[in-house]
Amino acid sequence: MEKTTVRTRFAPSPTGYMHIGNLRSALYAYLFAKSHGGKFILRIEDTDLARYVEGAVDLVYRVLKEVGIHWDEGPDVGGDYGPYIQSERKDMYLPYAEQLIKSGHAYRCFCTKEEIEEARAQAQAEGRAYKYDKKCLHLSKAEIERKLAEGIPYVIRQNVPTSGTTSFTDEIFGTITVDNETLDDGVLIKADKMPTYNFANVIDDHLMQITHVMRGMEYLSSTPKYNLLYEAFGWEIPKYIHMPPVMRDAQHKLSKRDGDASYEDFINKGYLKEAIVNYISLLGWNPGDEREKFTLNELVEAFSIKGLSKSPAIFDPLKLRWLNAQYIRELSAEDFTRHAMPYYEKAGIAHMNTDILCKILQPRVEVFSELPEMVDFLAKLDEGYSIELFTNKKSKTDAQISREVLEFVIPELKALEAWDETHIHDLLMGLAQAREMKNGTLLWPVRIALAGKQVTPGGAIEIAVLLGKCEAIRRLELGLEKLKA
RNA sequence: GGCCCCUUGGUCAAGUGGUUAAGACAUCGCCCUUUCACGGCGGUAACAGGAGUUCGAAUCUCCUAGGGGUCACCA
Numbered sequence: 001m002e003k004t005t006v007r008t009r010f011a012p013s014p015t016g017y018m019h020i021g022n023l024r025s026a027l028y029a030y031l032f033a034k035s036h037g038g039k040f041i042l043r044i045e046d047t048d049l050a051r052y053v054e055g056a057v058d059l060v061y062r063v064l065k066e067v068g069i070h071w072d073e074g075p076d077v078g079g080d081y082g083p084y085i086q087s088e089r090k091d092m093y094l095p096y097a098e099q100l101i102k103s104g105h106a107y108r109c110f111c112t113k114e115e116i117e118e119a120r121a122q123a124q125a126e127g128r129a130y131k132y133d134k135k136c137l138h139l140s141k142a143e144i145e146r147k148l149a150e151g152i153p154y155v156i157r158q159n160v161p162t163s164g165t166t167s168f169t170d171e172i173f174g175t176i177t178v179d180n181e182t183l184d185d186g187v188l189i190k191a192d193k194m195p196t197y198n199f200a201n202v203i204d205d206h207l208m209q210i211t212h213v214m215r216g217m218e219y220l221s222s223t224p225k226y227n228l229l230y231e232a233f234g235w236e237i238p239k240y241i242h243m244p245p246v247m248r249d250a251q252h253k254l255s256k257r258d259g260d261a262s263y264e265d266f267i268n269k270g271y272l273k274e275a276i277v278n279y280i281s282l283l284g285w286n287p288g289d290e291r292e293k294f295t296l297n298e299l300v301e302a303f304s305i306k307g308l309s310k311s312p313a314i315f316d317p318l319k320l321r322w323l324n325a326q327y328i329r330e331l332s333a334e335d336f337t338r339h340a341m342p343y344y345e346k347a348g349i350a351h352m353n354t355d356i357l358c359k360i361l362q363p364r365v366e367v368f369s370e371l372p373e374m375v376d377f378l379a380k381l382d383e384g385y386s387i388e389l390f391t392n393k394k395s396k397t398d399a400q401i402s403r404e405v406l407e408f409v410i411p412e413l414k415a416l417e418a419w420d421e422t423h424i425h426d427l428l429m430g431l432a433q434a435r436e437m438k439n440g441t442l443l444w445p446v447r448i449a450l451a452g453k454q455v456t457p458g459g460a461i462e463i464a465v466l467l468g469k470c471e472a473i474r475r476l477e478l479g480l481e482k483l484k485a
Numbered sequence: 486g487g488c489c490c491c492u493u494g495g496u497c498a499a500g501u502g503g504u505u506a507a508g509a510c511a512u513c514g515c516c517c518u519u520u521c522a523c524g525g526c527g528g529u530a531a532c533a534g535g536a537g538u539u540c541g542a543a544u545c546u547c548c549u550a551g552g553g554g555u556c557a558c559c560a
Binding site: 012013015046047109113116124127128129131173177178179181182184186187189190191192194196197198200201216218219220224242245247250288290292311312313319320321322323325360362363364365392394395428439440442443446451453454456457458459461 | 486487488489490491492495496497498499507508509510511518519520521522523524551552553554555556557558559560
């Protein structure tokens with residue numbers, strides 16, 4: 001038996017926004033295809049002209065490329081089953097719908113939107129689900145001809161059976177059966193001759209020989225209608241893999257309105273793309289072992305739909321943060337600095353020693369955007385800080401001791417020729433030892449005077465080096481003055 | 486409301502008839518320490534509820550509850 005190649009697709013509609021949930025769908029479809037040595041196809045679903053957004057398609061390309069999800073076929077790279085943009089395929093669908101009319105699986109419906117609306121409103125008022133009553137299915141040939149001749153607009157509806165059941169097997173949810181009676185005669189071709197999403201999907205997936213349809217589980221309940229279509233055409237039904245949504249909390253999907261739902265939002269906040277991909281891969285999937293950190297290639301290696309969850313997953317920003325921090329810590333010093341530089345500039349410290357900045361910041365930063373706030377004191381001392389900061393129980397310091405410390409430390413530092421970590425370190429430690437005081441007792445007041453802040457990334461020595469001798473001495477003297485006052 | 490799906494700690498989750506019910510994030514405590522972090526060690530914390538089936542149920546069945554989805558000439 002010939003083994004067919006796995007083909008999956010990601011079929012976004014270009015909205016100008018790469019939702020985390022969509023990215024995850026793309027990721028899973030990509031991982032599934034690649035883990036089976038198959039092809040991953042990108043198709044743009046833009047049948048709704050009213051929703052056209054400038055530059056939206058480019059955004060899809062850019063994000064996918066950036067995270068390393070490469071498509072084997074798509075609008076820009078081509079392929080044997082193109083075009084890959086639905087609007088360029090728009091003439092392909094109508095003939096298929098007409099074929100269905102001939103075979104009795106579809107029919108023209110001349111009912112106006114208003115009529116439908118009315119019937120729907122009435123159904124709602126009576127508390128029952130609306131279903132089109134198949135009125136136009138029973139039009140005589142002559143009537144149809146007459147309406148056609150009059151140019152009355154129509155849609156083409158699927159003629160679903162009114163009895164019996166339809167079942168299908170989802171690879172993760174198992175077999176699902178529905179009563180055909182609950183199915184509505186959905187519109188296949190709109191009055192403007194454009195296909196509806198559902199119809200275009202079936203045609204395109206078949207024509208592009210998609211073997212595994214991976215999509216959000218909101219399509220679970222319309223899948224029987226898809227299958228009826230495949231059957232009407234006599235086409236092979238693809239495998240279905242429906243994926244639960246990404247949630248903001250137990251009752252809401254992660255949505256655009258939350259402000260935190262797009263890939264771009266996270267990148268702009270200083271998250272690393274590797275961390276984002278890694279994190280979302282784990283939202284609704286697990287590798288079956290205890291690994292949590294994965295590169296894209298490792299994900300391809302480890303991915304299996306067996307690890308996909310049936311229930312929705314709540315997006316946990318805290319865990320993403322943690323994972324991001326893990327990735328930041330693994331960066332080389334060069335890469336860390338490259339990522340941090342825009343934020344250094346924002347903080348006005350881009351001229352400082354990047355080795356030391358890296359040393360003190362890399363283990364502390366979880367998201368790059370928080371960096372300026374962490375180092376604000378470097379660029380500018382808040383001279384109005386309270387001298388109560390000099391008091392610290394654990395370091396055994398108070399204002400009095402701090403004053404004494406600064407009084408003997410300042411001249412020594414002033415006399416120091418080589419202003420670097422080693423020399424400052426040796427000098428300060430030597431002084432503490434000579435005076436028989438805890439390192440902390442000496443270092444605390446120095447750091448406070450240098451930073452004017454209780455909590456700082458890095459200690460007194462690193463901060464002194466970063467500030468440079470001149471500024472460091474100035475701050476120390478200012479601190480001493482405050483203590484004397 | 487009809488139909489479909491889901492339900493293990495606060496969160497992500499392992500688990501497929503017999504386990505002291507993993508692990509991670511978060512949280513709390515301790516250690517390390519030049520503040521804060523990093524790192525290390527440890528603690529708190531869960532099978533939605535109820536009936537069955539079975540020698541034995543988180544695992545199988547049914548009911549209830551809760552949640553989600555869907556019911557467009559939107560995708």
